Amino acid sequence: MNKTFKIYAVIFIIIMVILALFEVNKKEVTDWRKNFDVNQKSPFGLFVFNKEVKDLFKNKLSKIDVAPYDYYTEKSRKPHNILVIESEIDPESWKKILNEVSKGSDAMIIATRLPKNVSDSIGFYGSKISYEDQNVLKLTDKKYQNDFIKLDKFPSGRGFSYIKPNVQVLGKTVEENNEDQANFIKAPFGKGNVYVHCEPLFLTNYYLLKSGNVRYAQSVFSYLEDKETLWFVESNTRESSFLLRFILSNPPLKYAWWVFLGGMVLFIFFNIKRKQRIVPIIEPLKNTSADFVKSIGNLYLQEGDFHDMMAKKAQYFLNKVRIDLLIDTQNLDDEFAKKLQLKTGKPAEMITEAIDLIKRAQDPYASVMKEDLARINKLLDDILK
Structure with a gap:
C-alpha cells in the first residue's frame, strides 16, 4: 500500500465521519416556500x-x-x-x-x-x-x-x-x-x-x-x-438539471454526491502535474454578428410579421429607458411622457406619437402595417439620440 493511497483512505474516512455526525445532529426543517409543485409534500406543494x-x-x-x-x-x-x-x-x-x-x-x-x-x-x-x-x-x-x-x-x-x-x-x-x-x-x-x-x-x-x-x-x-x-402542468424545461435536482432532494444521494465531488477534487489535487503542451495556433473568430442580424431581419421581412418586430423594438426601447434614463416604464401615462420629454429634450408631439405606437405594439390584437414599423423605428431611434 503506497503512501498516496493511505492519504486518500484517511481523508475519505474523516469526511465520512463528519457527514455521519451532521446526519445524526440534523434537525428536520419544514420547507415553507410556496413552490406549488405537484410532486412536493411540503406545506405549500400540490x-x-x-x-x-x-x-x-x-x-x-x-x-x-x-x-x-x-x-x-x-x-x-x-x-x-x-x-x-x-x-x-x-x-x-x-x-x-x-x-x-x-x-x-x-x-x-x-x-x-x-x-x-x-x-x-x-x-x-x-x-x-x-x-x-x-x-x-x-x-x-x-x-x-x-x-x-x-x-x-x-x-x-x-x-x-x-x-x-x-x-x-x-x-x-x-x-x-x-x-x-x-x-x-x-x-x-x-x-x-x-x-x-x-x-x-x-x-x-x-x-x-x-x-x-x-x-x-x-x-x-x-x-x-x-x-x-x-x-x-408546468413542464420541466431544463431536462439536463433534472437528475441533479433529484439527487439533491434525497439526503442519502445528496451526501453521496458531495463525497463524490470531494473525492474528485482530492484526486485532481494530488495528481495535478505541471506539463507544457504545444500551444496550438487558434484562428481568430470571425465577427458574424452583422451577418446574423441581416439574416434575422430578412427572415422577419419574408414572414411579414411587422407586429412582432414592432413589439421587440418597443421592448428594447423601454428597457433602454429604464436602464439609461432611470424612468419607470410600467405605466405609459402622462407622467411617463413628461419625464421622457424632460430627460430627452424631444418635442411633446414626438413623445406622444411614440407612446401611442408602443401601445399598439404591445396590443396583441392591434393591426400593424409596414409603415407603422418604419415610423416607430425612426421615432424611437430619434428619441434615444
Missing part, C-alpha cells in the same frame, strides 16, 4: 391536490405537460375546460388559451399574478396587496355561504384593484382590519368565460389536509361545466 384532482373532476381531467402553444398548435378540440395553477405561461401560450375561450371553452386561472396584457383582455387592471397575517376566503353566492377557508399561514393578501362592469365577482377576501376585496372573478370572453382566482394557497397540502377546507375547493371548481378539463 401533492394532495394532484392525488385527488381526478375525483374532483369526475375522471374527466387530463394533465398536459407541454406548453399550451405547442398543444393547441398540433391539436384542435371541441369546447372544454382549461385549468392553470400558478404556472409560468409564455405570451404565445396565453394567446392560444384566450383563443380557445373565445371559441367556447372555459378557463380557470388560479395564480397570484397574470401578465398585464392578459389581465387587460380579461377585464381587470392591476392588483392590491394586504399584509395581514391571516384572512378568510369566501364565495359570494348564498348557496356557498358555509364554504369558506381561513388562511393563517403566509396569505398573499392579493385582490383585484379595478374590475370592468361586465365582470362578475364570485369570491372575496375578508380581513378584520381591512375592507373586503374581490379575489375570484368570472369574465365573459367571446363564447366562453375566464375564471380568475388570485389566491392559490387554498389548493396546497397545508390547507387541503385541514378538516372542512376541501369543500371550498369543490365549490370553486363547481363553476366549471361538467366536461373535459385540461390541466396545463
Whole structure:
C-alpha cells in the first residue's frame, strides 16, 4: 500500500465521519416556500391536490405537460375546460388559451399574478396587496355561504384593484382590519368565460389536509361545466438539471454526491502535474454578428410579421429607458411622457406619437402595417439620440 493511497483512505474516512455526525445532529426543517409543485409534500406543494384532482373532476381531467402553444398548435378540440395553477405561461401560450375561450371553452386561472396584457383582455387592471397575517376566503353566492377557508399561514393578501362592469365577482377576501376585496372573478370572453382566482394557497397540502377546507375547493371548481378539463402542468424545461435536482432532494444521494465531488477534487489535487503542451495556433473568430442580424431581419421581412418586430423594438426601447434614463416604464401615462420629454429634450408631439405606437405594439390584437414599423423605428431611434 503506497503512501498516496493511505492519504486518500484517511481523508475519505474523516469526511465520512463528519457527514455521519451532521446526519445524526440534523434537525428536520419544514420547507415553507410556496413552490406549488405537484410532486412536493411540503406545506405549500400540490401533492394532495394532484392525488385527488381526478375525483374532483369526475375522471374527466387530463394533465398536459407541454406548453399550451405547442398543444393547441398540433391539436384542435371541441369546447372544454382549461385549468392553470400558478404556472409560468409564455405570451404565445396565453394567446392560444384566450383563443380557445373565445371559441367556447372555459378557463380557470388560479395564480397570484397574470401578465398585464392578459389581465387587460380579461377585464381587470392591476392588483392590491394586504399584509395581514391571516384572512378568510369566501364565495359570494348564498348557496356557498358555509364554504369558506381561513388562511393563517403566509396569505398573499392579493385582490383585484379595478374590475370592468361586465365582470362578475364570485369570491372575496375578508380581513378584520381591512375592507373586503374581490379575489375570484368570472369574465365573459367571446363564447366562453375566464375564471380568475388570485389566491392559490387554498389548493396546497397545508390547507387541503385541514378538516372542512376541501369543500371550498369543490365549490370553486363547481363553476366549471361538467366536461373535459385540461390541466396545463408546468413542464420541466431544463431536462439536463433534472437528475441533479433529484439527487439533491434525497439526503442519502445528496451526501453521496458531495463525497463524490470531494473525492474528485482530492484526486485532481494530488495528481495535478505541471506539463507544457504545444500551444496550438487558434484562428481568430470571425465577427458574424452583422451577418446574423441581416439574416434575422430578412427572415422577419419574408414572414411579414411587422407586429412582432414592432413589439421587440418597443421592448428594447423601454428597457433602454429604464436602464439609461432611470424612468419607470410600467405605466405609459402622462407622467411617463413628461419625464421622457424632460430627460430627452424631444418635442411633446414626438413623445406622444411614440407612446401611442408602443401601445399598439404591445396590443396583441392591434393591426400593424409596414409603415407603422418604419415610423416607430425612426421615432424611437430619434428619441434615444
